[in-house]
Amino acid sequence: MRLWIGLYLPRLPLEVFSPNWSTDAGCVVLEQERVLAASPLARAAGVQIGMRRGGVLMLMPEARIVERSPEREAEALHAVAMALLQYTPQVTQAEESTLLIDIGASLRLFGGIRALCRRVRASLRALGFSSYLSCAPSARGSWMLARQRAGRVLTIASLTRRLDRLPSTLPPPARPFASWFEGIGCFDIGAMRRLPRPGLQRRCGRALLDVLDAAYGMAPELFEWIEAPTVFHAKIELFDRIENAEECLQGAERLVQQLTGWLCAHQLAVERIVLLLDHERGRVARPPTAVEIALGEPTWRDEHLVRLLRERLAKTVLEAPVIGLALDAAQLQPMAPPSESLFPEPGGSEEDRVRMLELLVARLGPDNVLQALPQADYRPEIANTWVPVQQKVRESVRSAQMPADVQSLPRPTWILAKPIALLMRNHRPFYGSPLKMASAPERIEAGWWSESQTRDYFIAEGQDHTLYWVYRERIVGAGEDADPRWYLHGLFG
Known part of the structure; x- marks a missing residue:
């Protein structure tokens, strides 16, 4: 079954410049000196779409005004597309800040359409964007539903009823003829479809009929799929200087989302990532701070990578403010096939154990694990x-x-870094209490080429039944009457 998700990002021009646009003191985006988008506080102050720069400054002298950048918008839309590749390799970009993804083959993998839509929304929130999501059996139909915020449908019959109620000016080829449609009383797409096709084609052109046929599932559609680059390198510029490394986590999470989609597109897993914290440029320029995460086992899951980055950034002390972030996948491996075991491992899988160790390394440092x-x-x-x-x-x-x-002889799990010389009382070694030998000796004579050792090891028992690992040093060349020297070398658990 072909099923499409349409994602319309209506506030893309504004969100590209300010991730906190909803709480910004007043952010306004201009295009050709006229307001294209404004934050809620700016609109509350009276700023309206289409207003000139002078009018904005008159109403809000403190407003933060930025110019629209199509290049940065395209980069942001491409970043969203990279993140969506973790759900399906078939992602395409449509007009008017809309992405279409074919998820028919991914429904069972992600637990159905509702679960998949929740995951897609969560990925967009992690990237810092809001969108209107739709679902339809045709790509053009999902585009129309997303642009009009008309919800989700799963069958052609439901799609037909939903599309018939949409305004006639929604298809782009119909917009130049909006006044003509209004003049003849054709206010929705259903009424447009009831018009004679030859006359509609002569009046509006073939493009309008092609769009309608594709939306209703009556004509095939061709797409140019977005392809992931062969090498992953993603970066973002921050909207302000950051002096606390922990505050970089939100931007790092956006980069990890793109990395996850790129890994899934290439069927790869990452063993080591490097997050670069860019500092000031110019006369006070300094090299970026590198935060490296080395994994015990390759992974392609974003949750685990974000958790490790959170631990490392919490321990990172910045020597200069951060103005940008970059993420590189330094070491890659092919994705491991799924486990073939019928029953799960008791107490957690090997992957769970490796992830726990990686989290400890990120929290305590590599020298402490x-x-x-x-x-x-x-x-x-x-x-x-x-x-x-x-x-x-x-x-x-x-x-x-x-x-x-040798392997069969008992050895303690705790060996002292340096043996402790024991006292002798009544010709017996003493450590808190007289020690009684509880095993036959284990003689070690080795190291003649570097550091010679000639010892007899015993398991000794104290009066409190604690077991110790002690040895008697044998002095080569000494007589039998020489007093032995005893040492404590380990403790049994």
């Missing part, structure tokens, strides 16, 4: 090292091929 890197060495101090959890460790190294007899 470590993983074990075992080494094939008999000496306890060298048998394991700690490396950042984001570092890739080969499974052959992780398994640390040690002899089977």
Whole structure:
């Protein structure tokens, strides 16, 4: 089933310049020295569409006046289209700030038309835009419903009834003949369709009939789909200088939305992203501040990336105000296929565990979240090292091929950074209480090539039944009567 969503962004010229246009003290957009759009407070002060600059300044001397920029509007519309690619690869741009997306093949994936519409609206809110959304079985029909804010329909019969009630001046080819339609009493599209087609074509041209046939699903439609670029790089200019890094999150979320659509369009997942915070230019120019996010597992989900950016920006201290943001996808991988397991993993999936570790890294720093890197060495101090959890460790190294007899011996999970020398009382090592040996010795003689160790390790038990890992140092060349030296090296949990 072909089903289309139409998105009309009526306030695009204003929102391109001010994301907080609804709360702005008075923002006005001019085109050829006349008001094109105004914020609610500006309209409340008497500013009207079509008013000249002098009239605006007379009513609101403090008004923030900006000129319309078609280039920036096109960039903003392209950013919205990039974000919509996460729902379908078939996105096209129509006239009058409208986007059309074919979502017939995506309904089951996103849980139906209502759930999909909610997600599309949420993406637009994250991008900072408002829109009028429609749904129809034809692309031109969804465009007309979106332009007239006429809601959603799912069948051709419902679309026909809804379109018949729309004004006759809605199709662009009919607008030059608005006075003629009004003169003959043709006020809606339904009355227009009842006119003789040969006469309507001679009067208004073939383009009007083509638009009507396409809207009612009686003629095929051809589109030029928006294609995602081969390399992702997105940037935005902020509307004011930002001195707190946390306030950059809203702009970063807009960039992440575009990244999500780009990744889905190319069937890729990202392993590392870099958010660049641009500072002042000119004589006080300085290089941008880079906020790098390295992921343990590739992802293409915007929620997880935004969560990590929130943690990192909260810890970032700015050395200069920020005037712009840029986002780069530094490391990419093909999307992983879905899990083939029938039942979910108990206690969460592997992806959930990786996301938790990535969140801890973003919050605590990479040097404070470590993983074990075992080494094939008999000496306890060298048998394991700690490396950042984001570092890739080969499974052959992780398994640390040690002899089977060594791997079976009990080792404590907590080894002291430096062994503690123990006191001797009644010829027994003492640590809070006399220690009783509870295991046979494990003799280690290794390191003759670098740092020689000759020790006998024991599991010792205190009077409170706490288990310790102690060793007796064997002095090479000393007699049997030499007093042994005991050390505490680890504790059992």
